[in-house]
Amino acid sequence: MERARRPGYAAPVRSEDQWQVETPEQVALSLPLAGVGARGLAALLDLLAVFLCWMVGLFVYSIWGDLLGRVQGLTWVGQLLLVAAVLAAGWGWDVAWEVAWRGQTPGKRALGLRVVRLDGAPVGLGESLVRNALRVLELPLGYAPAVLAVALSSRRQRLGDLVAGTLVVQERRFDLSRYGAPAAVEARWSVLKQRAPGLLAPADFERLLDFLRRRAELEAAPRARLAERLAAALAARAGLGPPPPGEAEPFLEALHAFASEEA
Amino acid sequence: MTAPAGTRRVAGRSRGVAAFVRGRREGWERLDALVDRVGAGRLTLAEVEELDRLYRRAIGDLSLARTAFPGTDAEGYLAQLAARAFATLYRRRRGGWGQAVARLRSEGPAEVFRHRDALVLAAGLMGGGLLLGALATAVDPEGFSWLVPAGVREALAARRLWTDDLLTVAPGLSGGTIARNNLSVAALCFALGLTGGVGTALLLFGNGALLGAVLVAAWRAGLGAGLAGFVAAHGPVELSALVLAGQAGFVLASGLVTPGEWPRMEALARRGREAARILALVAPLLLLVAAVEATVSPAGRFPLPARVGLGLGLAVAVWSYLWRVGRATARANAGRARGSSR
Numbered sequence: 001m002e003r004a005r006r007p008g009y010a011a012p013v014r015s016e017d018q019w020q021v022e023t024p025e026q027v028a029l030s031l032p033l034a035g036v037g038a039r040g041l042a043a044l045l046d047l048l049a050v051f052l053c054w055m056v057g058l059f060v061y062s063i064w065g066d067l068l069g070r071v072q073g074l075t076w077v078g079q080l081l082l083v084a085a086v087l088a089a090g091w092g093w094d095v096a097w098e099v100a101w102r103g104q105t106p107g108k109r110a111l112g113l114r115v116v117r118l119d120g121a122p123v124g125l126g127e128s129l130v131r132n133a134l135r136v137l138e139l140p141l142g143y144a145p146a147v148l149a150v151a152l153s154s155r156r157q158r159l160g161d162l163v164a165g166t167l168v169v170q171e172r173r174f175d176l177s178r179y180g181a182p183a184a185v186e187a188r189w190s191v192l193k194q195r196a197p198g199l200l201a202p203a204d205f206e207r208l209l210d211f212l213r214r215r216a217e218l219e220a221a222p223r224a225r226l227a228e229r230l231a232a233a234l235a236a237r238a239g240l241g242p243p244p245p246g247e248a249e250p251f252l253e254a255l256h257a258f259a260s261e262e263a
Numbered sequence: 264m265t266a267p268a269g270t271r272r273v274a275g276r277s278r279g280v281a282a283f284v285r286g287r288r289e290g291w292e293r294l295d296a297l298v299d300r301v302g303a304g305r306l307t308l309a310e311v312e313e314l315d316r317l318y319r320r321a322i323g324d325l326s327l328a329r330t331a332f333p334g335t336d337a338e339g340y341l342a343q344l345a346a347r348a349f350a351t352l353y354r355r356r357r358g359g360w361g362q363a364v365a366r367l368r369s370e371g372p373a374e375v376f377r378h379r380d381a382l383v384l385a386a387g388l389m390g391g392g393l394l395l396g397a398l399a400t401a402v403d404p405e406g407f408s409w410l411v412p413a414g415v416r417e418a419l420a421a422r423r424l425w426t427d428d429l430l431t432v433a434p435g436l437s438g439g440t441i442a443r444n445n446l447s448v449a450a451l452c453f454a455l456g457l458t459g460g461v462g463t464a465l466l467l468f469g470n471g472a473l474l475g476a477v478l479v480a481a482w483r484a485g486l487g488a489g490l491a492g493f494v495a496a497h498g499p500v501e502l503s504a505l506v507l508a509g510q511a512g513f514v515l516a517s518g519l520v521t522p523g524e525w526p527r528m529e530a531l532a533r534r535g536r537e538a539a540r541i542l543a544l545v546a547p548l549l550l551l552v553a554a555v556e557a558t559v560s561p562a563g564r565f566p567l568p569a570r571v572g573l574g575l576g577l578a579v580a581v582w583s584y585l586w587r588v589g590r591a592t593a594r595a596n597a598g599r600a601r602g603s604s605r
Contacts, residue, residue, distance in 0.1 A: 021346075021349070023322065023345075023349050023353070024353075025319070025322045027322050027325060027326055027345070029342065029345055029346040029349055030342065030346070031342075031343065031346050076554065076557075076558045079554070079557050079558065080550075080553075080554050080557075091446060091450070116350060118532075119350065119353075120346060120349065120350035121350045121351070121353075122350070122351070125543070126536060126539040126540060126543060127536075127539070129539055129542060129543055129546070130535055130536075130538070130539040130542065133450045133453055133454060133542060134450075134453075134454045134457075136447055136450040136451050136454050137451075137454045137455070137457070159454075159457065162528065162531065162532065162535075163457070163515065163531060163532065163535035163538075164532070164535055164536070164539065165532040165535065165536065171343060172339060172343065174336050174339055174340035174343070175336070176284055176288050176291075176292075176336075176337070176340060178336065179280065179281040179284035179285060179288070179337065180281075180285070181285065182281075202280050202331065202332040202333065202334065202335045203333075203334050203335070205279070205280055205281070205335070206280075206334065206335045206336065209336075259279055259281065260279060260281035260282065261279070261281075261282065
């Protein structure tokens with residue numbers, strides 16, 4: 001990505017691999033592709049879920065005891081449903097979820113992954129059937145072909161993805177509430193108000209937001225150190241000296257408030 | 264903490280990102296909700312117009328955010344939202360499950376009809392394997408005994424029909440377990456198309472040979488009638504499904520072997536989609552097989568003529584349906600193509 005080379009630019013994603021498309025409005029859109037780790041973990045989670053389904057089935061079996069007798073006593077409709085359930089727990093798991101949840105299985109949803117077609121549209125029944133059918137080639141070899149293919153192919157595709165024409169993209173969860181309205185500012189910081197407009201580059205402002213959001217999780221010492229460094233750097237930007245000791249956080253809060261109000 | 268001159272200059276003449284987000288957020292979240300509902304249900308006309316307006320505004324906001332607020336969460340959020348909305352709005356027309364089934368009903372048979380050379384190849388290989396396996400076992404039962412699985416051999420030696428065994432162990436469940444095996448054989452038939460069709464051919468031929476050998480071995484052991492009775496009702500459809508899966512495998516292989524004017528990977532993806540429509544027919548057929556096997560096939564439930572009639576009747580129904588609908592759809596498609604080229 002061109003912009004990622006500019007210093008100071010915080011790249012939204014570290015991965016170089018992007019799904020890209022240009023809209024009729026001449027805006028280039030891109031989504032990061034998922035790597036081996038996330039996909040492997042998602043597959044494991046799904047495996048765990050299917051396994052749990054079977055465990056629950058066996059548990060129910062042990063409660064009812066004579067399950068075979070019950071199955072024999074079922075009507076053909078009941079037996080058909082049973083067959084469908086057995087199938088669903090295996091191969092059908094991924095297909096059903098991917099169609100119902102627009103490209104996500106429970107494992108993929110947990111990790112923010114989504115299967116999309118090459119044009120970015122949600123995956124359909126046909127594509128999902130194909131990409132999961134090809135697991136029969138990878139499963140006996142311990143998924144090694146899948147791992148290799150995802151690691152080596154330029155679009156991070158398994159064999160199934162290649163044949164079905166699908167990609168797995170990584171979605172991120174953004175919290176827009178971080179841009180919420182600021183609290184009131186004490187009068188002593190009003191000197192900042194004249195300096196604040198245009199003071200913070202967007203990347204600096206993001207860092208300020210990150211600090212303010214994360215500070216509650218930090219230990220006292222690193223928290224104070226981080227606040228002082230950040231405050232000193234931003235104060236220098238405003239042509240001011242560093243805030244007095246212990247005042248770093250109020251200074252940052254005031255800066256945040258003024259920058260947030262900026263319209 | 265050094266901001267590059269470029270970013271700083273841009274920031275100087277722009278609004279703050281926080282105020283920007285606060286002013287626009289409601290519209291973005293509304294767009295997000297509407298995009299979610301496009302796939303799930305119907306939108307009213309007013310909502311569609313709103314969706315269109317909000318999408319255009321979000322694209323505009325994204326352009327602004329890219330120049331004014333690069334690298335912020337606001338830009339990341341907008342990029343993701345716009346990509347999702349774009350993919351949903353500009354995708355090719357398609358419906359939900361109902362339309363998927365409707366497409367399956369016409370497009371699957373059309374692909375079966377269109378790639379009938381692959382179908383003949385698959386059927387020929389399986390039939391050839393069946394004949395050769397049967398012939399070999401009939402001519403030299405000792406020499407070709409390895410064609411018959413050991414478990415079956417022991418059962419035959421004890422004059423005991425192993426399907427009876429299977430059924431007394433798990434009568435209702437046998438349909439399920441057998442369908443799983445069918446399903447993996449069918450899926451493998453398709454997937455091995457990636458070997459250029461060699462694997463698919465071997466699998467079809469091997470399964471045919473196995474079946475032929477077992478049938479003749481059972482016949483020689485005097486258990487032919489019992490076995491025939493067991494397989495009569497579901498066997499024909501089951502073999503049909505496997506042949507269709509083999510056809511799908513060969514269609515996939517043709518993308519690698521004869522890609523035509525396309526790059527091989529591109530041809531593979533296109534043929535893969537065509538093969539998928541055939542494969543999508545196999546799954547319901549195997550479900551039908553499992554249902555029949557679990558209900559009709561167990562010994563003593565129905566007389567032999569009824570089973571044979573049911574088995575052949577189902578197979579004839581399946582194939583005549585595939586052929587009739589496939590040819591009609593293929594002709595309709597050809598007519599449309601001619602019409603549009605004029």
